Amino acid sequence: MFNSMFKFLFVTLLLLVLSSYSFSADINMPFGQKAFEIYKTSVEMRTAEGQHQVPTLARYLASEFKKGGFPEEDIHVLEIEGTAALVVRYRGDDSLGKKPISISAHMDVVDALREDWERDPFTLVEENGYYFGRGTVDNKLGMTAVTAGFLRLKAEGWVPGRDLIIAFSGDEETSMNSTKALVNEYRNLTDSEFVLNADAGGASIPESGGRPASYGMQAAEKTYATWDITVRNPGGHSSRPREDNAIYDLAHALTKIQRYKFPVRYNDLTLAYLKGTGARTEGKLGKAMLDFSANPKDSAAIATLRSNSSFVGTIGTTCVATMLRAGHAENALAQSATATVNCRIFPGIGVEKTLSQLKITINNPAVEFVLLDEVTETDPSPLRQDVIVALQKAIDIKYPGLEIIPSMSSGATDGMHFRAAGIPSYGVNGQYGKSSDSFAHGLNERVLVESFYDNVAHWYVLLQAIAGKD
Ligand SMILES: [Zn+2]
Incomplete structure (x- = not known):
């Protein structure tokens, strides 16, 4: 009797534990609809150089954070040389006694011409299990997932043990003036122990489908x-x-x-x-x-x-x-x-x-x-155990036990300017795609619909794992 009751309790507990760690990542997940709305709105803004749409996107995101309960004094739209950066501070209770962590992504895109594309690059199109559009990967994928993560966690009443700071740039694909401003002029807003970059990191799904061989975490750039x-x-x-x-x-x-x-x-x-x-x-x-x-x-x-x-x-x-x-x-x-x-x-x-x-x-x-251009030289970021442990938790919701391998990219992302300013940077986006689907900067950029929601879930888990109190 005791034994079977014990078994029953054990199974119930096990199911509870499993259910709290298993995610069905799709539009019906908590904040899935919101994530899609933000993604669609931002992809449909032509935030390419010369189009003056980045400040519009920054103000739109700022309004979402405000609606989501972030106090106005913690939201900063910074207009910088024709573009804009966005800083949003998620205040913690400081119980961890550690410096803040920044999260970077970029709001701008490489331009795309309607006549070159099969579909309008600035209309989010869902077709054959993909979202098509300029920026669907680079980098409105990461930008949206981080934003949705902040909004969902705030709505759930979560309080981090240290501050988290969104630091979105507005000209990563061109001169990176907004990135430089974020770590220099606006250092008082973004000063942090390290930065998690949503514009790098991920794993390749084999062409035949199934599980990736490993996850690449960007920790250095040439x-x-x-x-x-x-x-x-x-x-x-x-x-x-x-x-x-x-x-x-x-x-x-x-x-x-x-x-x-x-x-x-x-x-x-x-x-x-x-x-x-x-x-x-x-x-x-x-x-x-x-x-x-x-x-x-x-x-x-x-x-x-x-x-x-x-x-x-x-x-x-x-x-x-x-x-x-x-x-x-x-x-x-x-x-x-x-x-x-x-x-x-x-x-x-x-x-x-x-x-x-x-x-x-x-x-x-x-x-x-x-x-030809001003050059920024950076050293590799030290491999931090806390980042790897937190990242592994986020990866595990999709691919349990997938090995993290540190990688050096051939340059250049926003991480470069953070590293140059003495803030280590780690590319830790949950981007899972086939290499045959890799069209960032090119024609018909696309992402698997499933991967979009996987990444939303990834950041939701990662933010809690890196800044949670336990
Ligand atoms: Zn990018």
Whole structure:
């Protein structure tokens, strides 16, 4: 009797525990309808550069937070150079005695033209189990999930043990002035121990469906730097060729860059990444990853990784010519020839060192270098156990036990400016998609309807796990 009663109680308790951790993520989930409404409204605002829609979106979100019970003094729409940033503070009771955590995402999108798309990019269209539209992934997916998480938790009366701060930027895809302002001029509003970035992180669903092999948490970014390299020449009539020639001299310089291999580099993060990914990758490539993670001097492993365009950038700096222009008439010797060379510099190497290496490689002092944009260099963020534990809880609601592998992206997200300002950043969005569905920045951007709601559930769990009192 006692025994069966005990069993009954045990099963009941077990069911209670399971039900509190199992989520049916769809539009009927708590705040699912609200999340969809915010998503649709924001996708349908053309928040591309020059369209002046970001401040409108920021004010719309601000009004939702106000309706959701956030006090006006904790909501800030910051107009910055034609765009806007949004800061919303979710006040905790400070029982954890820790600095706030920021959550970043961006409200702007890369522009899209109606005539290029199969559907109107600025109308949210649901078709064949997908949501289509510009920003459905990058980054209105993460932006919406974080917003819905704040609204739902507030409605449920949840009080975090430390402050949580939404820090949404408004020009991540272009100049990132709003991101820089968030961590500099408005540091008093956003100062935090670290930032969770909803614009990075996620897992690839196999093309045939099923469970991803692992989850990639972005904890570092390579430095993005672009140079124009130019050769000048007095020129002259093409019937009288001279020994020196702007086009040939530039071509020689480019061939040298093509042949040059930057030294092999690694850090704790890339070794952990290659070890984790190698264990799940078949054949020669998987073996090369494992061999490299065990011994980064393994020359066979280096050769295999360098020959693969997906991994050459993981083991060092890369530079590649991306644009070319020269000459002014078919019957004249070119007076100048310019190539654009884009580099993704391994963390810790630096722009100056990369430039001097390029100059040594080209070995022609007549070649001029012009750095095109201001460069932000950042170190990898330290791998934090509290972030990994909280993230695992959020991942577990969809894929129990899925392994988290730290990753370095080739740059650049808002996380870069937070890292540069001394605030570590972790890309921890719950974005689950097939690589064949990856159209961010491109045509017909889309996300699985299921993945949209999974991400809403992901942030709801993650925010509680990272800032809950127990
Ligand atoms: Zn993005």
